[in-house]
Amino acid sequence: MSRISAAVLVSGIIVFGVIIAFELAVAPRTADPLNHAPLTLRDTGAVNAVSAILFDYRALDTLGEATVILMTATVVAFLTPRAKASMLAVRLSSIVLYGVVLLLPFITILGIAVMAHGHVSPGGGFTGGVIVATSTVFYAVVYSVGGQQSYVIAPAANKLIENTAMTAFIGVGLLGLGLAGSFLANAQTGIPLGTPGELLSAGTIPMLNLISGVKVGVGLGIIVMSLFLE
Amino acid sequence: MIYATIGLVILLVVIAIYAVLSKSVVAAIVAVGVFSFVVSVIFVVLQAPDVAMTQAVVGAGLTTAFFVIALDKTNTDDTEGAE
Numbered sequence: 490m491s492r493i494s495a496a497v498l499v500s501g502i503i504v505f506g507v508i509i510a511f512e513l514a515v516a517p518r519t520a521d522p523l524n525h526a527p528l529t530l531r532d533t534g535a536v537n538a539v540s541a542i543l544f545d546y547r548a549l550d551t552l553g554e555a556t557v558i559l560m561t562a563t564v565v566a567f568l569t570p571r572a573k574a575s576m577l578a579v580r581l582s583s584i585v586l587y588g589v590v591l592l593l594p595f596i597t598i599l600g601i602a603v604m605a606h607g608h609v610s611p612g613g614g615f616t617g618g619v620i621v622a623t624s625t626v627f628y629a630v631v632y633s634v635g636g637q638q639s640y641v642i643a644p645a646a647n648k649l650i651e652n653t654a655m656t657a658f659i660g661v662g663l664l665g666l667g668l669a670g671s672f673l674a675n676a677q678t679g680i681p682l683g684t685p686g687e688l689l690s691a692g693t694i695p696m697l698n699l700i701s702g703v704k705v706g707v708g709l710g711i712i713v714m715s716l717f718l719e
Numbered sequence: 720m721i722y723a724t725i726g727l728v729i730l731l732v733v734i735a736i737y738a739v740l741s742k743s744v745v746a747a748i749v750a751v752g753v754f755s756f757v758v759s760v761i762f763v764v765l766q767a768p769d770v771a772m773t774q775a776v777v778g779a780g781l782t783t784a785f786f787v788i789a790l791d792k793t794n795t796d797d798t799e800g801a802e
Contacts (some may be wrong), residue, residue: 499736506732510725539769603772611768616776623780630784709781717788 491556533675534609534682535608535691540644541646543613544697548673551697552658555704556614562711566648569715582629589631604702608691618705625706626713647711654704659695661700720764726762745788752783 529541543551599618604617665674674681675692683690731754738750755778762771 502735512727513724612772616772619776
């Protein structure tokens with residue numbers, strides 16, 4: 490990169506930062522933003538309003554996002570040839586190799602907890618899925634040093650799990666269509682919403698959280714592993 | 720609250736300049752990861768914990784892993800710089 494383009498880039502970044510700082514300092518703030526939490530609690534039984542919007546009001550958009558990841562994983566896995574994984578340029582110390590063993594169970598459990606508590610606390614299916622995908626990628630990358638290949642789940646099983654989760658998501662949607670007459674309906678189907686704040690509450694939202702978490706986790710795992718094995 | 724946000728935004732600018740101008744590719748990758756992490760701290764300060772979690776996981780975790788794998792695939796010498 491030439492010195493001129495670096496200067497242009499740096500000055501652009503500085504101007505951008507000054508504009509953001511100015512906006513934050515000077516721009517007027519809305520005095521009383523509309524609080525959606527009581528409305529979402531009444532409609533869906535979910536304490537986390539963001540999760541209620543993602544998996545109830547706008548669940549069809551979430552299905553679209555899941556489709557994007559499904560298509561990307563399919564195309565990437567289709568286009569990249571399968572070769573042997575290796576990190577040739579890397580030499581890992583024993584601290585990394587043994588530290589990963591100690592760390593991975595906790596990362597995976599954190600991901601599953603974030604998925605399962607999506608309707609009561611921040612997080613949700615997508616975030617938990619990415620945490621699980623990060624832990625599997627971490628394992629595969631660290632243990633593929635020196636030529637031997639390591640998986641958590643075999644690639645063929647990965648694709649089967651992803652397709653099953655996608656079908657299950659659409660199946661929950663069709664359940665709403667059959668029982669309440671609208672695709673991905675939640676409270677309208679008559680499903681018990683439970684006590685707000687408990688793990689088993691909010692109708693179909695925890696189901697969709699878990700399904701999309703499995704789907705995103707496996708899908709991102711396929712994408713990263715395909716590019717890693719390429 | 721607002722001063723913390725302004726301070727973090729200025730920190731973002733400093734990290735971005737470092738990522739662009741650093742001679743070492745690995746240092747630039749780590750700087751981009753730190754950039755994502757500071758963005759997620761800004762989201763927490765602005766009371767958006769859901770977005771902050773996603774930003775931390777995707778930006779600081781998965782994207783950094785992608786960059787590290789890409790750096791390993793291209794077999795770039797670490798000391799090759801911006802020139």
